[in-house]
Amino acid sequence: xxxxxxxxxxxxxxxxxxxxxxxxxxxxxxxxxxxxxxxxxxxxxxxxxxxxxxxxxxxxxxxxxxxxxxxxxxxxxxxxxxxxxxxxxxxxxxxxxxxxxxxxxxxxxxxxxxxxxxxxxxxxxxxxxxxxxxxxxxxxxxxxxxxxxxxxxxxxxxxxxxxxxxxxxxxxxxxxxxxxxxxxxxxxxxxxxxxxxxxxxxxxxxxxxxxxxxxxxxxxxxxxxxxxxxxxxxxxxxxxxxxxxxxxxxxxxxxxxxxxxxxxxxxxxxxxxxxxxxxxxxxxxxxxxxxxxxxxxxxxxxxxxxxxxxxxxxxxxxxxxxxxxxxxxxxxxxxxxxxxxxxxxxxxxxxxxxxxxxxxxxxxxxxxxxxxxxxxxxxxxxxxx
Amino acid sequence: xxxxxxxxxxxxxxxxxxxxxxxxxxxxxxxxxxxxxxxxxxxxxxxxxxxxxxxxxxxxxxxxxxxxxxxxxxxxxxxxxxxxxxxxxxxxxxxxxxxxxxxxxxxxxxxxxxxxxxxxxxxxxxxxxxxxxxxxxxxxxxxxxxxxxxxxxxxxxxxxxxxxxxxxxxxxxxxxxxxxxxxxxxxxxxxxxxxxxxxxxxxxxxxxxxxxxxxxxxxxxxxxxxxxxxxxxxxxxxxxxxxxxxxxxxxxxxxxxxxxxxxxxxxxxxxxxxxxxxxxxxxxxxxxxxxxxxxxxxxxxxxxxxxxxxxxxxxxxxxxxxxxxxxxxxxxxxxxxxxx
Numbered sequence: 001x002x003x004x005x006x007x008x009x010x011x012x013x014x015x016x017x018x019x020x021x022x023x024x025x026x027x028x029x030x031x032x033x034x035x036x037x038x039x040x041x042x043x044x045x046x047x048x049x050x051x052x053x054x055x056x057x058x059x060x061x062x063x064x065x066x067x068x069x070x071x072x073x074x075x076x077x078x079x080x081x082x083x084x085x086x087x088x089x090x091x092x093x094x095x096x097x098x099x100x101x102x103x104x105x106x107x108x109x110x111x112x113x114x115x116x117x118x119x120x121x122x123x124x125x126x127x128x129x130x131x132x133x134x135x136x137x138x139x140x141x142x143x144x145x146x147x148x149x150x151x152x153x154x155x156x157x158x159x160x161x162x163x164x165x166x167x168x169x170x171x172x173x174x175x176x177x178x179x180x181x182x183x184x185x186x187x188x189x190x191x192x193x194x195x196x197x198x199x200x201x202x203x204x205x206x207x208x209x210x211x212x213x214x215x216x217x218x219x220x221x222x223x224x225x226x227x228x229x230x231x232x233x234x235x236x237x238x239x240x241x242x243x244x245x246x247x248x249x250x251x252x253x254x255x256x257x258x259x260x261x262x263x264x265x266x267x268x269x270x271x272x273x274x275x276x277x278x279x280x281x282x283x284x285x286x287x288x289x290x291x292x293x294x295x296x297x298x299x300x301x302x303x304x305x306x307x308x309x310x311x312x313x314x315x316x317x318x319x320x321x322x323x324x325x326x327x328x329x330x331x332x333x334x335x336x337x338x339x340x341x342x343x344x345x346x347x348x349x350x351x352x353x354x355x356x357x358x359x360x361x362x363x364x365x366x367x368x369x370x371x372x373x374x375x376x377x378x379x380x381x382x383x384x385x
Numbered sequence: 386x387x388x389x390x391x392x393x394x395x396x397x398x399x400x401x402x403x404x405x406x407x408x409x410x411x412x413x414x415x416x417x418x419x420x421x422x423x424x425x426x427x428x429x430x431x432x433x434x435x436x437x438x439x440x441x442x443x444x445x446x447x448x449x450x451x452x453x454x455x456x457x458x459x460x461x462x463x464x465x466x467x468x469x470x471x472x473x474x475x476x477x478x479x480x481x482x483x484x485x486x487x488x489x490x491x492x493x494x495x496x497x498x499x500x501x502x503x504x505x506x507x508x509x510x511x512x513x514x515x516x517x518x519x520x521x522x523x524x525x526x527x528x529x530x531x532x533x534x535x536x537x538x539x540x541x542x543x544x545x546x547x548x549x550x551x552x553x554x555x556x557x558x559x560x561x562x563x564x565x566x567x568x569x570x571x572x573x574x575x576x577x578x579x580x581x582x583x584x585x586x587x588x589x590x591x592x593x594x595x596x597x598x599x600x601x602x603x604x605x606x607x608x609x610x611x612x613x614x615x616x617x618x619x620x621x622x623x624x625x626x627x628x629x630x631x632x633x634x635x636x637x638x639x640x641x642x643x644x645x646x647x648x649x650x651x652x653x654x655x656x657x658x659x660x661x662x663x664x665x666x667x668x669x670x671x672x673x674x675x676x677x678x679x680x681x682x683x684x685x686x687x688x689x690x691x692x693x694x695x696x697x698x699x700x701x702x703x704x705x706x707x708x709x710x711x712x713x714x715x716x717x718x719x720x721x722x723x724x725x
Binding site: 009013014017018020022024025027028029030031032033035038047049050051054095103123168170182183185186188189190193195197198201204205206207208209210211212213214215216217218220221222223251252254255258259262287288291312315316318319323329333337353356359360363364366367368371374375376379 | 388390391392393396397398399401402404405406407408409410412416421429448517520521523524525527528534536537538539540541542543545546547548549550551553554555557558559562563564570571582596600601608618628651653656657659660663674675676678679681682683690692696699700701702706709710711715717718721724
């Protein structure tokens with residue numbers, strides 16, 4: 001169908017709109033892209049004033065770290081194939097090998113298996129293969145692009161960043177599981193009850209959502225530090241010091257996240273017709289059975305979306321984790337503050353950049369896989385109120 | 386739904402919110418009127434140094450903390466009224482500054498410095514976030530369908546990234562010999578030191594916040610644009626409305642509820658800005674209210690945390706939250722009453 005003449009846009013308007021969009025995309029992606037490039041270069045190249053020197057890394061190259069044209073072509077081909085397989089072949093395999101009830105477990109095993117195979121192939125087998133290839137093809141095998149992974153090795157192996165990674169996973173995993181369990185129950189209750197009490201709970205949650213987190217932490221800190229003393233009359237000798245415990249931080253983050261979670265889940269539950277509950281109730285289900293057997297199976301999209309936002313809150317948190325965890329239980333985001341605060345040499349800075357990229361990579365994957373859910377989650381709250 | 390079923394469903398969530406949000410709030414309120422200090426006592430100590438013929442002995446009165454039987458420092462908690470608030474607000478210095486006519490002096494007091502920056506930051510970024518978000522939404526809506534997915538993907542990146550890391554990634558472009566600073570130096574042929582200039586840092590912090598939040602506004606406006614009534618648009622065209630008039634009188638009124646929603650969320654979030662200070666290491670030049678509380682909570686060189694002062698500054702921060710929330714709460718209340 002041709003656009004009506006009145007709606008047709010002038011060339012200038014279309015060009016302007018396209019130019020603006022290009023500009024925005026550059027603005028959005030450039031800082032992240034640049035940090036990614038810097039993290040693979042030797043410090044001298046990474047902070048060079050000439051952008052081409054940063055991209056091609058001549059001094060990284062002269063240190064003997066570089067990729068040849070063959071490396072780049074083969075590496076990119078493997079990467080593209082891996083991504084395409086993840087979006088087409090993997091879902092098919094997961095569906096073929098799991099029975100319908102265990103689809104979530106099937107996805108978890110599939111994703112972990114894919115990651116392991118990819119790491120083994122890409123970082124284990126491929127370099128050996130390319131070494132042989134480079135020797136065979138002559139001039140095409142000469143390194144042209146400076147690239148080094150030494151900063152990543154320094155961060156993950158020497159500075160034991162994997163400990164922080166595991167702590168992050170523990171805290172984030174705990175926050176997502178607990179807040180979804182508690183939140184779905186509450187969201188369902190609130191969506192199906194029109195009482196005044198439900199209204200007041202939602203209003204209180206709205207006020208709690210606006211609270212600065214430091215206000216709450218000011219309340220926890222003295223209690224958590226002295227908790228062994230405070231709890232000893234009840235628990236006796238075994239009273240724990242809550243300060244520095246990942247479990248205590250999980251509880252705190254779940255509570256901070258609750259207001260947002262129940263608002264969002266409530267709006268998802270409201271979009272499921274009440275007739276569905278009523279039908280289940282007529283067939284003799286209790287409220288809990290109706291919730292578990294009838295409503296939850298159609299709620300998965302909403303739960304996944306809310307889970308994503310809980311994940312982001314737990315993963316991105318700096319304030320709560322940096323104040324309530326001690327050094328040995330530190331998560332990734334506060335740990336990075338240690339890098340750029342000491343910032344004595346440029347090597348330290350590039351290591352901080354490599355750590356930052358390591359933290360961002362999982363989020364990047366998350367947007368790639370769950371883009372639609374994130375968009376629907378953002379709009380769910382706004383459009384429905 | 387019967388009350389008992391409702392309570393069973395909502396109970397765990399309400400319990401968590403009471404224990405970890407409502408109770409801490411009450412604690413903070415009480416703590417802001419208390420001070421916990423180690424009990425100190427005055428002890429006469431005689432120190433003797435060997436001298437010629439006789440020892441030289443001096444007696445001095447020292448103040449030292451009282452220890453209990455386990456060797457721990459004993460502490461006592463006193464009610465001090467508004468002392469902590471006075472310590473945070475430092476009204477004495479404020480009045481001095483006003484009476485001597487040097488208003489700029491107020492900017493040296495941490496709390497007022499933080500308040501000034503937080504308010505400027507919140508109010509200046511607000512129109513920018515809404516404007517940029519709306520512009521991107523209109524541009525994407527105008528673009529070919531096939532590229533919209535990719536554009537949304539790229540746009541989501543600044544929003545999804547860990548705030549501290551996002552701030553850092555912009556800092557690395559500007560601070561020291563960052564690439565953008567190098568370009569600017571070439572362009573203007575001068576030496577530029579971004580990190581040393583308070584206003585430059587302030588600008589970067591605002592730039593980061595707009596970069597971080599505009600995608601959120603964009604996604605919501607974009608969803609809103611899909612539901613614009615086409616009939617109204619067509620009748621506007623028939624009435625001879627120009628493109629600008631259609632935007633002004635049809636599209637923006639349609640998006641108004643969403644604009645209000647984004648404005649409220651942004652006010653709440655920008656008012657409690659914190660990660661910018663960490664990411665840009667701007668504590669020497671620009672601090673925010675939430676960072677002030679955080680700083681009081683951090684152990685100082687002697688390992689003490691000034692909990693009471695943190696509580697006082699936290700309660701002062703709360704006043705702003707109440708002001709921001711007031712219109713929203715009134716509107717929700719009216720809707721609720723009207724709905725029955």
